[in-house]
Amino acid sequence: MNLNDIEKLGVPDQVLSVVPQVEQRTGIPIEFREIDEAAKSKLGQFAKAEAVLDIDAQYQTIRVWIAPECRRAHAITHELLHLKRDVLEGSPRWFPSVDAPVGSEALVFSLQTELDHLYVIPEEIALHPEAQGWWDNHYEETIGRAAERQDHFAIAMHWALLRTTMPESNRAMLACAERVRTLPSAWLRVINNYQCDVRDALHDPMALMAHQIAFVRQAYPDDAQYFMRGKYISEGGRLGVKCL
């Protein structure tokens, strides 16, 4: 798969232009690859995704992994918007510390995905209105599954995302609100407060990250130590990571 194939799917030019800009700045050729069995073991928690952005500053590689059945333009746009935020805009983000155990690392990636999605999903829907239905289904399923396993932390995270990224979405909102209302009242308060904190801090990612880590400390106090704030930098034709 190459940039021509991606273009044929209907990814807008302004999104495609992220690819040469990132290549020029980092000196790294961006690879578009199909998710195969070997890739699945490497991608871990993301193996079932339709598309995954995989940036590796240590080995100087940037790959967009795409599931063989994925032919939806908005899924590719989504990954390239992540790439834009990470490399072109150098947005603050979470990295797991080098000593993070696997479970804590997964938590760091979840919070990082939440942080990025607060900005990426509205941009994706603005470019591809059909993506709204896909995200409606996604939130409904994800919050439904989290409610079944009584995972209040995951419910709070996805509820804040849903309310912030799709304020006009009725279907997922109604279905999820029903789930959220059945939670113990102490958690309901925590979830509502977290959602307001996230919404109010959208203009300031560092403040938003402070709310996220406070929330992690509350739910998973032992894992907070493995969260590192940083950003990607591209200097001298190389991609690096700077701690913040």
Ligand SMILES: [Zn+2]
């Ligand atoms: Zn994403």
